[in-house]
Amino acid sequence: MTRGLEGKSVKSARRVLEVLEYFSSGPTEATVMEMARALDYPQSSTSELLSSLVTLGYLNHDRHRRTFRPTVRVAAIGSGVGADVFRRGAILDLVEDVHEETGAVVIVGMAQRGVLHHVHMAGCTHPVRERSPGPMLHSALGQALLGAMTDTEVRRLLHRLNADAEPGEVVVASAYIEKLNVIRQRGYALAPTRDGQLMLARNVPFAQPDPLAIGVILPVAERESRHKDVLESLNGAFRRHLSPTPSARQGRMEIAAALS
CATH class of the missing domain: 3.30.450.40 (GAF domain)
Incomplete structure (x- = not known):
């Protein structure tokens, strides 16, 4: 049981980071479908993940355009880290x-x-x-x-x-x-x-x-x-x-x- 829970937790953490890395590679916004295709995720879990990041303040959701984009909170994460x-x-x-x-x-x-x-x-x-x-x-x-x-x-x-x-x-x-x-x-x-x-x-x-x-x-x-x-x-x-x-x-x- 422990091993399974650890595997699920690692997978979830990896997906969160890959979503943030996706935006760092160039795109400024993306729909659920665009994100799911780019990262090869199931559409349903992609939608749930992006909604969670909106709730936490890391993404902003444009309801009319149906797009997501990172907020300034993402930039603040690494402001004091690294070379x-x-x-x-x-x-x-x-x-x-x-x-x-x-x-x-x-x-x-x-x-x-x-x-x-x-x-x-x-x-x-x-x-x-x-x-x-x-x-x-x-x-x-x-x-x-x-x-x-x-x-x-x-x-x-x-x-x-x-x-x-x-x-x-x-x-x-x-x-x-x-x-x-x-x-x-x-x-x-x-x-x-x-x-x-x-x-x-x-x-x-x-x-x-x-x-x-x-x-x-x-x-x-x-x-x-x-x-x-x-x-x-x-x-x-x-x-x-x-x-x-x-x-x-x-x-x-x-x-x-x-x-x-």
């Missing part, structure tokens, strides 16, 4: 700049206990959710984040992930760390996405307490020729947005060194 560069809005501005310059989908990622999470994106019309060990190990975002860890930390994580992996998905630690060393030396990761495109990703300097990485998805037709231009756009956006004040000379020097 300082995220709270100041620097990362959001950076992501929008790179998206406008390249026309590509840009994703901010973080990792927790070996699981990759997409926390913000630009240029994507639907939520992109990656919450399994596979993308952590094999995606550019995951590899960039892992490259910032020590070899000891990586080995410990691989040992845990390999214990739960299917036989064909087990990763050899020594070979994987060699791959990470290449990524560390050149400063960015480059790996195919699940749909055959290419993602370039690099870490956000000094994003604490939660390390972040930014990935840029290159269209299939341009993936072989554009990654140097995308890297230049990404590095330029880092320099513009990650120096907090003109007087922060030391901070600018550290960021410049990290980008060199």
Whole structure:
């Protein structure tokens, strides 16, 4: 009984968070049907969930248009949480700049206990959710984040992930760390996405307490020729947005060194 109740509670919590993440990915409002289709939920439970969030003050319901939109209370949830560069809005501005310059989908990622999470994106019309060990190990975002860890930390994580992996998905630690060393030396990761495109990703300097990485998805037709231009756009956006004040000379020097 306990296990079943825990499963139901986790499922409900996950759906609440995915509804809020849906709005963070671009749409400013949605009907019950639009939300149900986007998140692959039953329509009846979607309607009940959205109504509950209206009652709690996190969504507003337009009865005439039959749409729901987030209230300012949603923005207040994370106002004091996360990396300082995220709270100041620097990362959001950076992501929008790179998206406008390249026309590509840009994703901010973080990792927790070996699981990759997409926390913000630009240029994507639907939520992109990656919450399994596979993308952590094999995606550019995951590899960039892992490259910032020590070899000891990586080995410990691989040992845990390999214990739960299917036989064909087990990763050899020594070979994987060699791959990470290449990524560390050149400063960015480059790996195919699940749909055959290419993602370039690099870490956000000094994003604490939660390390972040930014990935840029290159269209299939341009993936072989554009990654140097995308890297230049990404590095330029880092320099513009990650120096907090003109007087922060030391901070600018550290960021410049990290980008060199």
